[in-house]
Amino acid sequence: MDILTIGIESSCDETSVAVVKNGREVLSNIISSQVEVHKIYGGVVPEIASRRHIEVIDYLLDEALEEAGISLEDIDVVGVTAGPGLIGSLLVGVSYAKGLAFALNKPLVGVNHIAGHISANFIEHRDLEPPLLCLVASGGHSHIVGVRDYTEFEIIGKTTDDAAGEAFDKVARILGLPYPGGPNLEKLAMGGNPYAYEFPKSYPSRRDYNFSFSGVKTAVLNLVNSLKMRQEPVPGEDIAASFQKNVVEVLIDKLINAAIDFNYDKVAIAGGVSSNKALRQKLKEEAEKAGLKFYYPAPVYCTDNAAMIACNAYYEYLRGNISDMTLNAYPHIGLKRIG
Amino acid sequence: MRILGIDTSTSVGSAAVVEDDRILGEFYIESNMTHSVKFMPMMGELLNTLDIGMEDMDAVAVTIGPGSFTGLRIGLAHAKAICHALDKPIVGINTLDALAYNMFNMRRTVCPMLDARNEQVYTAIYEDGKRVSEYMGISIHDLIHELRGRDVIISGDGARRYAEVFRDNLPDVILAPAYLMMPRASSIAMLGIEKLKAGEEDNLYKIAPFYMRKPQAERLRELRK
Ligand SMILES: [Zn+2]
Numbered sequence: 417m418d419i420l421t422i423g424i425e426s427s428c429d430e431t432s433v434a435v436v437k438n439g440r441e442v443l444s445n446i447i448s449s450q451v452e453v454h455k456i457y458g459g460v461v462p463e464i465a466s467r468r469h470i471e472v473i474d475y476l477l478d479e480a481l482e483e484a485g486i487s488l489e490d491i492d493v494v495g496v497t498a499g500p501g502l503i504g505s506l507l508v509g510v511s512y513a514k515g516l517a518f519a520l521n522k523p524l525v526g527v528n529h530i531a532g533h534i535s536a537n538f539i540e541h542r543d544l545e546p547p548l549l550c551l552v553a554s555g556g557h558s559h560i561v562g563v564r565d566y567t568e569f570e571i572i573g574k575t576t577d578d579a580a581g582e583a584f585d586k587v588a589r590i591l592g593l594p595y596p597g598g599p600n601l602e603k604l605a606m607g608g609n610p611y612a613y614e615f616p617k618s619y620p621s622r623r624d625y626n627f628s629f630s631g632v633k634t635a636v637l638n639l640v641n642s643l644k645m646r647q648e649p650v651p652g653e654d655i656a657a658s659f660q661k662n663v664v665e666v667l668i669d670k671l672i673n674a675a676i677d678f679n680y681d682k683v684a685i686a687g688g689v690s691s692n693k694a695l696r697q698k699l700k701e702e703a704e705k706a707g708l709k710f711y712y713p714a715p716v717y718c719t720d721n722a723a724m725i726a727c728n729a730y731y732e733y734l735r736g737n738i739s740d741m742t743l744n745a746y747p748h749i750g751l752k753r754i755g
Numbered sequence: 756m757r758i759l760g761i762d763t764s765t766s767v768g769s770a771a772v773v774e775d776d777r778i779l780g781e782f783y784i785e786s787n788m789t790h791s792v793k794f795m796p797m798m799g800e801l802l803n804t805l806d807i808g809m810e811d812m813d814a815v816a817v818t819i820g821p822g823s824f825t826g827l828r829i830g831l832a833h834a835k836a837i838c839h840a841l842d843k844p845i846v847g848i849n850t851l852d853a854l855a856y857n858m859f860n861m862r863r864t865v866c867p868m869l870d871a872r873n874e875q876v877y878t879a880i881y882e883d884g885k886r887v888s889e890y891m892g893i894s895i896h897d898l899i900h901e902l903r904g905r906d907v908i909i910s911g912d913g914a915r916r917y918a919e920v921f922r923d924n925l926p927d928v929i930l931a932p933a934y935l936m937m938p939r940a941s942s943i944a945m946l947g948i949e950k951l952k953a954g955e956e957d958n959l960y961k962i963a964p965f966y967m968r969k970p971q972a973e974r975l976r977e978l979r980k
Contacts, residue, residue, distance in 0.1 A: 507829055520840050745791060
């Protein structure tokens, strides 16, 4: 019998509702982005994000059902992002999902947002199965995760300071690019020479799988400041390309090493930064060289979306991990299972 | 008409089922636990105890504000989802109106107020059960000035917090007793019935919290301009 899961995502500045069949077949995935709203503030304003979520969620629900060609009574499971993320934003989705599950008398599953990002690969590649090693890189997190099963994760490495996406955003700001910084920086880098500048590669330690991006960020800042001081032009394209190359190489280096050391033959990427073309291209080459299979989701499943949440909710549901009506928002839960 | 009342606008959370002019049941808690954890189980328990299902309800009434921004969104998200799922009418009730309704027909000026921090409150003034002022965001000192010379009864978490200041400055002020001090879901449900009877059902898609205040980032931005 088919199982239809509705997914709800509101952890940051995207509101999304999706319907997914049997965990992997996306019947609809409606995303409402607030980028335009937050642009004038140069970043996400939590209170504004929360206000938007509650204004749009009913519309998104209808759209998701309509596109999937089903009605609410057909839903078997309600999955919702419960953390990590912005507390006020998370609470809108969680409170809404609880109301739905209660009224429909259907099981509720609180989903970990990072686990959701990883699950995006299971949607994209319908025959992909764990175990695999996944790099989750976004504005909020940078982790190398051992995916032992659909719901069993082990953090093998993580950033010791800024998340990869955060570093992209900060460098974008140094270069005077508007919000959202990451995608704008990638665009600028396309026209630049990645070998123009050699920024220091920061590995906290060669022996583990953690990374650090504050060093390269500071190096960019110092370079830009000294150029400005000498009243020389700032070659933004070259700086962006060189910075991007640096970050991409560090991420890939650690990921490939971890895959070899922990005996994974499949590597994947997930999260907002995983739509970066330089990262995809380079990792494809390096994975091939190392004899690893490489998986990545389509860009729509890299950003925050509810389909990935529904996917993970489905597997948690199959394993009996059902949430009750005390489900809360957990802004700093990391990759831990939602209780 | 049977209606579910929901309120999570302040530190109090309450749920009630009202049938026409009778309160069938009401749960009310004020605890340190957040509404996001406590409210739905409490509401479920109320319906269980009454042996009434959500589908037996004719509508849902919910406080839309003023109040805690996060609290308002929790209650409204619950109410919207329930009404969306079961295709029930939704009706939003102003928190100050609900507080004033607690002291219906009082031969005094009724002034409910909700704490807006920094010695500010959200408030309105009521006479003979009718609102006679705008909904205001105002400093307690300006409010005291406004209320001087009137026989007034005050309520709400603003009144509770600034009770001393009001007593010191308004010698005849009466503080509402504890059981009338905070919003009650039964009052919200009662007002909901009145509104529904008057044909004032809200649109599920358009109903939004009545914040009375823009987000801080927006205010700062306007100031800079
Ligand atoms: Zn994300």
